[in-house]
Amino acid sequence: MTNEFRKLPSVDKLLSQPAVQTLLTQHGTLLVMAAVRAELTINRDEIAQGGLAATVEALIDNLTARLVEAVSPTLQPVINATGVIIHTNLGRALLSERAQRAMQHAASAYSNLEYNLDAGKRGSRYVHAADLLCQLTGAESAVVVNNNAGAVILALTVLAQGHEVVISRSQLVEIGGGFRVPDIMTQSGAKLVEVGTTNRTYVRDYERAINVDTGLLLSVHHSNYQITGFTAEPTLAELAQLSHKTGIPVMEDLGSGTLIDTVPFGLDHEPTIQESIIAGVDIVTASGDKLLGGPQAGLILGKKRFIDQIKQHPLIRALRVDKTTLAALHATLLAYLEQKATQEIPVWQMISTPLEQLVHRAEQWQAQFSAAHLPSHVSLALSDSQSTVGGGSLPGQSMPTKALTITGIAPHKLAAQLRQTTPPIITRIGQDRVLLDPRTVLPTQDQILIDNCKAIIGQG
Ligand SMILES: *Cc1c(COP(=O)(O)O)cnc(C)c1O
Numbered sequence: 176m177t178n179e180f181r182k183l184p185s186v187d188k189l190l191s192q193p194a195v196q197t198l199l200t201q202h203g204t205l206l207v208m209a210a211v212r213a214e215l216t217i218n219r220d221e222i223a224q225g226g227l228a229a230t231v232e233a234l235i236d237n238l239t240a241r242l243v244e245a246v247s248p249t250l251q252p253v254i255n256a257t258g259v260i261i262h263t264n265l266g267r268a269l270l271s272e273r274a275q276r277a278m279q280h281a282a283s284a285y286s287n288l289e290y291n292l293d294a295g296k297r298g299s300r301y302v303h304a305a306d307l308l309c310q311l312t313g314a315e316s317a318v319v320v321n322n323n324a325g326a327v328i329l330a331l332t333v334l335a336q337g338h339e340v341v342i343s344r345s346q347l348v349e350i351g352g353g354f355r356v357p358d359i360m361t362q363s364g365a366k367l368v369e370v371g372t373t374n375r376t377y378v379r380d381y382e383r384a385i386n387v388d389t390g391l392l393l394s395v396h397h398s399n400y401q402i403t404g405f406t407a408e409p410t411l412a413e414l415a416q417l418s419h420k421t422g423i424p425v426m427e428d429l430g431s432g433t434l435i436d437t438v439p440f441g442l443d444h445e446p447t448i449q450e451s452i453i454a455g456v457d458i459v460t461a462s463g464d465k466l467l468g469g470p471q472a473g474l475i476l477g478k479k480r481f482i483d484q485i486k487q488h489p490l491i492r493a494l495r496v497d498k499t500t501l502a503a504l505h506a507t508l509l510a511y512l513e514q515k516a517t518q519e520i521p522v523w524q525m526i527s528t529p530l531e532q533l534v535h536r537a538e539q540w541q542a543q544f545s546a547a548h549l550p551s552h553v554s555l556a557l558s559d560s561q562s563t564v565g566g567g568s569l570p571g572q573s574m575p576t577k578a579l580t581i582t583g584i585a586p587h588k589l590a591a592q593l594r595q596t597t598p599p600i601i602t603r604i605g606q607d608r609v610l611l612d613p614r615t616v617l618p619t620q621d622q623i624l625i626d627n628c629k630a631i632i633g634q635g
Pocket of ligand 1: 462472567
């Protein structure tokens with residue numbers, strides 16, 4: 176046994192190997208030394224258990240693999256074959272090429288982020304996407320922060336801290352990821368006043384709740400759930416009218432917030448930011464990376480005097496938006512202004528992909544598997560299925576798609592194996608089968624998707 180310990184190469188011997196010298200040049204002493212020590216420790220433990228000393232060659236192989244792992248990003252690309260377009264766990268909206276380029280530009284050179292070039296002194300970062308937002312929505316003013324949850328907390332803090340906020344019981348929602356309207360309200364120092372019932376709330380309910388302590392009327396988009404049947408909620412215009420009468424501002428958390436109508440795409444109507452502004456709300460907030468199809472951001476739009484107060488509140492510093500985000504948002508908004516959203520913005524490209532095109536891709540996928548390649552117990556088929564928008568927009572809404580389905584391997588086992596490929600393939604399981612939905616798979620990923628599936632299925 177001790178003999179085996181003696182056979183184990185020394186640290187110096189390992190470091191003098193040409194292959195390890197190359198690793199040192201690539202990754203630096205710190206990482207390589209840590210890897211060398213880790214590999215030698217593992218081998219010593221094995222010897223102590225009665226194993227053999229590793230050869231220099233085997234140690235180098237392990238070292239190389241360990242270093243590849245050590246320097247690979249934890250954030251890795253995956254193939255989204257779920258058919259859920261705005262998948263929060265998979266990073267929500269993909270950015271348009273124009274937005275990616277804008278981010279790259281903003282990252283690679285100094286910019287006038289907070290610098291007024293005319294005056295030669297400090298400017299404001301909040302000017303950058305604001306004009307486009309106003310142009311697109313008709314809002315008087317706008318400001319962008321880190322995300323919509325931050326936008327809601329900030330706006331509530333500014334508009335209603337220490338005051339009562341009137342909201343319908345039907346809108347005390349939990350969006351997911353810890354965003355619960357009552358908790359957000361507490362965080363902002365506002366006092367929640369719920370009115371109406373779970374299914375029916377009228378303007379008169381809000382009106383009755385108003386007193387000298389009332390600071391705000393709030394409307395929150397239901398996002399991820401629907402109430403159907405015997406239901407009623409006042410329209411925004413009705414709330415705005417009440418606001419006008421009482422002098423109490425009205426705010427709406429629109430959640431996804433779209434700039435273009437969803438109806439032409441065969442979906443239900445998702446309220447647009449423009450509609451909120453026209454209805455007369457004082458402040459509306461929305462996410463940058465849901466239906467807008469841009470970077471993670473919180474958009475706050477509305478009346479100038481409230482936006483000015485928001486911009487001056489100390490909390491905005493904690494929710495500050497990054498230059499690369501502002502650049503990507505600006506580029507995304509330009510696509511809307513040029514009426515190219517469905518051509519350029521991935522969320523809208525995916526929503527607007529015609530069924531025939533999805534059928535064609537699914538057929539092409541299937542055609543790449545030769546029957547001879549498949550183990551006898553595995554079978555592939557094309558199946559009518561439904562893609563969803565996700566991201567808390569359009570709950571219960573879906574778009575027809577054609578999915579490639581794999582049967583013959585237990586679905587959860589197969590899904591787990593597909594998640595272990597490089598890049599991992601994330602699938603949907605429906606009717607006890609693994610489904611691959613082409614709607615959310617990038618065409619550039621088609622070949623690797625097929626190759627990885629073949630490898631997994633081949634192994635059974
Ligand atoms: C998604 C959502 C939020 C949270 O927005 P983030 O951009 O994820 O912070 C808040 N409110 C509603 C209604 C939402 O749908």
